[in-house]
Amino acid sequence: MSDHEAKLSGIAHVAALRKEGRHAEAFQALVRLAQREDNAVLQARYARILSTLDQGVFKAMTPIRVAVLASSTDKFLRDVLGFWLALAGFNAVFFEAAYDTIAQTILAPDSKLYAFDPDIVWIFTTFRDVQIPRQWGRSREETCEDVDEVIRGYSSLWGVLQERCRAYIIQNNADLPPYRTLGNYDSVASWSHSSILRRYNSRLTEALKDGVMIFDLEYISAFFGKEKWFEFTHWYNSKIPFSLDAVGEVAHQAARLIAAIKGQAQKCLVLDLDNTLWGGVIADDGLGGIALGDGPVGEAFVDFQRYILELKERGVILAVCSKNDEEKAREPFLKHPDMRLKLEDISVFKANWGNKADNIKDIAHQLNIGLDAIVFVDDNPAERELVARFLPQVVVPVMPDDPSRYRQTLDHGRYFETIGISAEDGKRTEYYRSNMARDSARQDSCDLAGYLQSLEMEASVGIVDDFHLPRVVQLINKSNQFHLTTTRYGESVVKELAGDQDVICRHFSLKDKFGDNGLIAVVILKRAGDLEYVVDTWCMSCRVLARGMEEYICRTMIDLGLERGIRRIIGVYIPTAKNGLVADLYPRLGFTPIAPVAGGTMRWQLDLDRLPGKYETYIGTSKT
């Protein structure tokens, strides 16, 4: 039986489950069956089956509204994207745009796009949309001006979109075709097709602004293989813009990018040790016997470690989960000259004989992150199976036998997509490591008050200026657990709010004797009439949970309110699958309930004339 036939019979199994009304199981079977590499026929079938499953399957997923505006036929891509978004945890609804009407859809005064209220607008262009004359003798300046003209066109469309809706914009760059009339000279002449498209891609990146992100079609076409990607039979017949067999890859990568935009990319990489970070078994082979550094296999492991180190430097948290004696497991980190990863790169180090599902749960708990933020890498299929079975939220990539392919396998899952890097990202490991030190101090100290006091905490409160803006925006858009109202704002919106007389935006930082936690919380209060402020946004990093910051922030909001002569603060809680953590935050802080609003949203009020408590904390205010 060929791979294709095996998948078809897998689909028949899913269809049988559906027929018996076992929709949740059918979906789980689909999740296990589908791979991004699967051909177009299979992808279409996955999408079709998903569309027939009942709503219960989608209940736990995050709803998302997506508009794909394309200069080509996009229905096929839309269907398959819906499937891959479901795999990434989203229940997608799509806008039905007419074929090849990108500008009209965005510009028309009565465009239905805006009534649709999209979360994401994906402008799906290809190399065909960069129509610039390519003739011998055209000057470099003429070509560059033409390129900039095309980009100005898109840039002004982004502007209109951002004025008329709140959507995040994704814009394709150009996929360079594999045929070149000038051969190698195509990359030399400034007026050649290759040169024009390369310049277009680089200028497009420079033109990006807040709220707009590139979808790197040039990368995907090369990744998939240009000779296969550029398949024109279905372009000439049906205006399908790339080989349909690439549709799974395109949809997968787009779904991962959208997950990053919505703050749902993974955050933490949990690593096995033996045969994952080095070849062999440290307890059996000893320091000199493991494959690391010397020899072909040793080189492969060093390169894998280098890749992991780069992930850590851009903000991915690393943890170790290994079946080993702790002391033996630490030995290579301390003594092996070719270890690229050091103990200080690892936020939580678990080496014991317990089962890995329990250990990973512990890691998530210690780091205060959700299980769905974790990617677990282990060479051993039995360990992977155990974790996948008991912790289905954890992402468990199937690792290849050959360590030379580890790096690519991990990379191609696109788990750690990002739409921006802030200075805080590089420091994240430090924050979490000092948290570990705090936790062990907590275990040593018998009373909580004594422990909190011993931390010598100091907070600072600041207004949102240009310097703090990127981190503030990142926190609003990445927070899931401690985020009361699920708001997502781009830089321009936050900047506008910060300048509004009737809005109070504040950020909070916290340091203590173990280190600086950085900027860890943001609140946005909006005036509602003369006497009230509504807490529009309150999000906080979970790494400072339960240390008094909640009370400190509440006290700060009260003071800000009293200064402005208002009488009430209204707190809003919009429940999601992830923010159950803060369901009781407002009652805990002395707010009293107002009648619930439709859709599960809760409203609470705090009467500033009758404050219930003093909001005591062990946090001082630093003067900086």
Next chain:
Amino acid sequence: MDMQDVIRQLNVVFGEVFDDDSLVIGPATTAEAIDEWDSLGHITLMLAVEKSFKIRFTTAEIAETKKPGQNVGSFARMIQQKCGDHGA
């Protein structure tokens, strides 16, 4: 491969592509008879037939299948001929 074999194999492909294992097709079946057989369904069908019969349609052949008056019979003849080309 005779016509009946081609149509039998086609029937399986149709059932899979249109997600309906009770579907029964014959030489006279046209796109109008099957709800899901729209332009997108047609592309998926072409790709699935290529995979199932291990053949590859040319641009002109795909264009041909989209012309008015085409039915499962004319499609099956095209497939039969292409399979013959490969000596199958």
